[in-house]
Amino acid sequence: MTDDIVIIGGGTGGAVLANDLAERLDDEIDAGEVRVRLLNDGPDHVYKPVWLYVPFGKREPADGRRPLRELIDNRIEIEDTRVTEIDTDAKQLQTTTDATPIGYDHLVVGTGSTLASDEVPGLQEGGHDFYSEDGSLALREELLSFTEGHLVLSVIGSPHMCPAAPLEFSFMTDDWFRKRGLREDIEITYTYPIQRVHGNAQIAEWARPLLEERDITIETFFNAESVEPDEGVLTSMEGTELDYDLLVAIPPHRGVDIIEDAGLGDRGWVDVDKHTLEAEHAEDVYALGDAAATGVPKAGSVAHYQAGTIGQRLASEVRGQVPTAAYDGKTICFIETGMDSASFVEFDYQNPPSPIAPSQSIHWSKLAYNESYWLTARGLI
Amino acid sequence: MEIKGVGVTMSTSIEPTTTVDARGATCPGPLMDLIGAIRDGESGDVVRLLSDAEQSRTDVPEWVEEAGNTLHEIEEHDDYTAFYVEKA
Ligand SMILES: Cc1cc2nc3c(=O)[nH]c(=O)nc-3n(C[C@H](O)[C@H](O)[C@H](O)COP(=O)(O)OP(=O)(O)OC[C@H]3O[C@@H](n4cnc5c(N)ncnc54)[C@H](O)[C@@H]3O)c2cc1C
Numbered sequence: 001m002t003d004d005i006v007i008i009g010g011g012t013g014g015a016v017l018a019n020d021l022a023e024r025l026d027d028e029i030d031a032g033e034v035r036v037r038l039l040n041d042g043p044d045h046v047y048k049p050v051w052l053y054v055p056f057g058k059r060e061p062a063d064g065r066r067p068l069r070e071l072i073d074n075r076i077e078i079e080d081t082r083v084t085e086i087d088t089d090a091k092q093l094q095t096t097t098d099a100t101p102i103g104y105d106h107l108v109v110g111t112g113s114t115l116a117s118d119e120v121p122g123l124q125e126g127g128h129d130f131y132s133e134d135g136s137l138a139l140r141e142e143l144l145s146f147t148e149g150h151l152v153l154s155v156i157g158s159p160h161m162c163p164a165a166p167l168e169f170s171f172m173t174d175d176w177f178r179k180r181g182l183r184e185d186i187e188i189t190y191t192y193p194i195q196r197v198h199g200n201a202q203i204a205e206w207a208r209p210l211l212e213e214r215d216i217t218i219e220t221f222f223n224a225e226s227v228e229p230d231e232g233v234l235t236s237m238e239g240t241e242l243d244y245d246l247l248v249a250i251p252p253h254r255g256v257d258i259i260e261d262a263g264l265g266d267r268g269w270v271d272v273d274k275h276t277l278e279a280e281h282a283e284d285v286y287a288l289g290d291a292a293a294t295g296v297p298k299a300g301s302v303a304h305y306q307a308g309t310i311g312q313r314l315a316s317e318v319r320g321q322v323p324t325a326a327y328d329g330k331t332i333c334f335i336e337t338g339m340d341s342a343s344f345v346e347f348d349y350q351n352p353p354s355p356i357a358p359s360q361s362i363h364w365s366k367l368a369y370n371e372s373y374w375l376t377a378r379g380l381i
Numbered sequence: 382m383e384i385k386g387v388g389v390t391m392s393t394s395i396e397p398t399t400t401v402d403a404r405g406a407t408c409p410g411p412l413m414d415l416i417g418a419i420r421d422g423e424s425g426d427v428v429r430l431l432s433d434a435e436q437s438r439t440d441v442p443e444w445v446e447e448a449g450n451t452l453h454e455i456e457e458h459d460d461y462t463a464f465y466v467e468k469a
Binding site: 199201 | 405407408409412449
């Protein structure tokens, strides 16, 4: 009998897991005892962190795309298809390309985040973002020719991908305009939904004085309610109105609909045990990365570490052993603090973050990490 | 902590329109869940937020006041707190 492992999503989590399983279960796969399939709705693997640099003209979206087939071990079957339904009772999936359902013994959901700009009236027409390929290109059009006025960076969605990115973008724009002698004519405002400048108290405490030093206006308790694209006005649920010339938003996020339809969790996030990553509402289902509601940041590093945990657990399960590997909440994150300086944080469920002093060498480490990402996805580092 | 004008009780008769169970979520999860429910609701709706995060006891009243909504009741349970918030 063959154990069928199916992974939905060939993003950071799915790709790292597929390669992890190919290595960990190589004998079983070769003997035909285990079959691993990776289903992704497109032929490419997309590395989203590149998008932060696109609006500044420093990177192209193509720098963040590679064919999955080049990255994934040949023993893994890759299918370019979109899963349209998960039936956790029958343990099978409907897809856009297969007439018959795909059965599984073990399912891993790694479907990531999607943007839900439509949840805020006027945002699609009036706002820009660097959280999608198209968005980062459209923002580049505006940003490269922006020489005066009010730039508002508004964090609307929470949770959102890469909690550090809105701060990074704010620090980078400040530095970029300063170096080009334009900062005097450009006002920058940073808005955040809660009373701090970041969800994490330690990072908020570290970031606030940096924002203040750089004359970035802070608006906390600001939950964008609507955007008036013609007038250039952003209004919050708390009743504050901001006039903007360029609105850069972190839009509301959702997971994909199939998760809620399958009863696995709300808004497309799978309810999981935060240590074992097993789905709470179904048997033999794991979730990882952005799709897993663990409470830790939606970050590639998280997806990467979680893939290691699930790889070990699945290997135990197919060998008939009790799985014991657990995810400890480990998150690492580089935080750009300008165009050529950065900080770094590392934390887990037990230990809070403590950002280290920004330096140029950490900035180079972040760029090097981004370059070496293709080795990470291959499972080599 | 004492919050002016808000009843802190062991049980209440207020009928919530929706309940948001944010128990187990770390900060700012519960507050963001409440904000999401208020965003989706209609004026006059009462959201019942369940949270076991200590910080919610300060975060929630602060935000409710800032946003001009009404915090009707804080209900104490053994291992969590329920907040009854009416959308303005
Ligand atoms: C601007 C930006 C900067 C970032 N910077 C960093 C950073 O510096 N460090 C960091 O750690 N993280 C960063 N992140 C976050 C990081 O990119 C994500 O957290 C990470 O990609 C999550 O991995 P994942 O595998 O969960 O999902 P994803 O990488 O999003 O992959 C999900 C995959 O599932 C596929 N899929 C979805 N639904 C279906 C379906 N129904 N059927 C088939 N396939 C499906 C998608 O097409 C996609 O390929 C950043 C994100 C952004 C937007």
